Amino acid sequence: MTAEDGTGDDGAGEDGTGESEALVGGMANAGAVVRRGAVVERPAPATAPALHGYLRALGEHGFDGAPGPVRLTADGREQLTFIPGDVALPPFPRWAMTESALRSVGALLRRLHDTSATVAVDPDVDWPRSMADPEGGTMLCHNDVCPENVVFRDGHAVALIDFDLAAPGRAVWDLAMTARYWVPMLDPVSAAVLHPADLDVPTRLRILADGYGLSPRERAELPGVIEQATASCRAFVAGRVADGDPVYTRALSERGGWRRWDRVQAWLVAQRGVLTAALSA
The missing domain is CATH 3.30.200 (Phosphorylase Kinase; domain 1)
Structure with missing residues (x-):
């Protein structure tokens, strides 16, 4: 993340x-x-x-x-x-934000989910809830597929690292969390802090969904789940700040405070129709 x-x-x-x-x-x-x-x-x-x-x-x-x-x-x-390759660190380089790179992230996540669905989840484990799907699920999701946690070779995603936040959930939740960082699901002002300029959000969301092979039903759900995931991430940051975590407190201050989160959430609601249309195109 x-x-x-x-x-x-x-x-x-x-x-x-x-x-x-x-x-x-x-x-x-x-x-x-x-x-x-x-x-x-x-x-x-x-x-x-x-x-x-x-x-x-x-x-x-x-x-x-x-x-x-x-x-x-x-x-x-x-x-x-150790998995050899390249990992994009912020501010994210343009090679990591190409459409082909984005499509490969979706395809890699789909491969993980297809395999993860065959692995039984231990119900007795206290899986972390901070970024987990509030609806739960029978499959273990990664929940933290940010650029820093994806290994690339020759411009294509080949591996995921850092499964610390893995927890049971729905595939569409894991894809929504991934979209937040890779599309990214941010208003233009917020996106410009770490991402290259002029990224076409609706098109990129469709490319990610296409790379994953998202079903029509889940495409209709995805914009709303992204809003839900964003609210969960805000609550996570709020908890860290309330606990006095200096790293999150400083990052929150440097990036516009809670007004930044208000702006992102309002932008997502305003874009819901455009995103839905792009996903069904």
Whole structure:
């Protein structure tokens, strides 16, 4: 997720030697993620044991677009396989915002969902709720497919990293969360802070949906779900600020405060008809 909205933090880069290398990007684990050869080591989320089982099952079912679990360490860290490639960090470069890149993000998310639907979700795990689908679901969703959490090669998305916010939910919710960052679902003033100028939002939303292969029923639902997801992200930021988190407090102040969120939410409501029409075109 972006600096105001969340916690993408694994990073990726070109394959190298076995020497320790700090990986950049993200917020919650900034400075705490390192690569040693083919292994990435990072702070383990509370759900790490269940997530490792999930990631292992994805691989067993043929999905190669996620890190493989290596082990959990005694000092509360986890080790995962390193995925070589390029990750877009803010401000996002134009190569990451091309239409072909966007379509490939949709296709990669669809591959994840098709595989994830075959993996049973452990109902006894206390999955994080901060970014989760309020309606729940039987499939584990990523919930944090921001540019910092997608690995590219030759301009196409090949893998997802940082599953810390994964939780049961609907596919359309995960796609709505993804659209927020990749289309992006922001008014022009807000989008200009991190994204290239003059991105055609309705067209890009349709391209993402086309890349995913979204059904007609879910296309009709998507604009409303994006509004719902945006409200959830606002509540997440509000909770962090209320807890005195200096990173989120500073980011909120630097990007226009709550007026920025009011502007985004009002813009989404005003654009609902245009977005619906674009998705059904």
